Amino acid sequence: MRRAPEPDTEPLWREAVGRGLRDLRRARGDRLADTAARAGMSPQYLSELERGRKDPSSEMLAAVAGALGVPVREVVRRAHADLALRAGSPSGPVMLAA
Amino acid sequence: MRRAPEPDTEPLWREAVGRGLRDLRRARGDRLADTAARAGMSPQYLSELERGRKDPSSEMLAAVAGALGVPVREVVRRAHADLALRAGSPSGPVMLAA
Numbered sequence: 001m002r003r004a005p006e007p008d009t010e011p012l013w014r015e016a017v018g019r020g021l022r023d024l025r026r027a028r029g030d031r032l033a034d035t036a037a038r039a040g041m042s043p044q045y046l047s048e049l050e051r052g053r054k055d056p057s058s059e060m061l062a063a064v065a066g067a068l069g070v071p072v073r074e075v076v077r078r079a080h081a082d083l084a085l086r087a088g089s090p091s092g093p094v095m096l097a098a
Numbered sequence: 099m100r101r102a103p104e105p106d107t108e109p110l111w112r113e114a115v116g117r118g119l120r121d122l123r124r125a126r127g128d129r130l131a132d133t134a135a136r137a138g139m140s141p142q143y144l145s146e147l148e149r150g151r152k153d154p155s156s157e158m159l160a161a162v163a164g165a166l167g168v169p170v171r172e173v174v175r176r177a178h179a180d181l182a183l184r185a186g187s188p189s190g191p192v193m194l195a196a
Binding site for chain 2: 010012013014015016055057058059061062071072073076077079080083084087
């Protein structure tokens with residue numbers, strides 16, 4: 001069944017949180033394998049989280065945040081900023097420069 | 099002042115988001131059954147989300163936000179505010195009045 005069109009094209013939570021996790025990891029200069037090892041997960045799984053392909057459980061989110069040296073609320077703050085930026089205007093998303 | 103062990107005391111994402119969803123629903127004067135019906139889920143499942151017992155998928159989160167008349171980013175903003183409030187001070191969480 002086809003869904004009714006959304007009023008805007010807001011990204012999914014997992015996409016916003018994935019971008020936040022990737023940005024935090026890169027800011028540390030970590031490779032996927034570095035952060036994943038500290039978080040106790042595979043680099044493949046962390047990569048899926050960063051690309052917004054998987055919804056992390058709250059425990060996984062806490063593990064990755066811990067591995068990145070930040071509280072969960074910092075990851076949530078970044079995800080919110082990502083969603084707010086992409087919302088752009090009330091009439092829809094803005095195009096972000098690459 | 100003694101510094102509390104922060105990582106152990108931060109609430110889980112699903113607990114913070116659950117409180118945000120409950121607050122938004124109550125602010126509308128909705129019963130669980132009202133919001134759940136619009137979101138296409140059972141009142142029991144919505145109740146579990148609100149109590150922080152289940153991690154909502156991104157699709158479920160979008161469905162509940164839509165049923166509450168807000169974008170996902172508003173739910174995320176409230177979850178962040180909840181986590182920041184409970185973090186309270188650099189030395190640990192504050193006790194919230196009931």
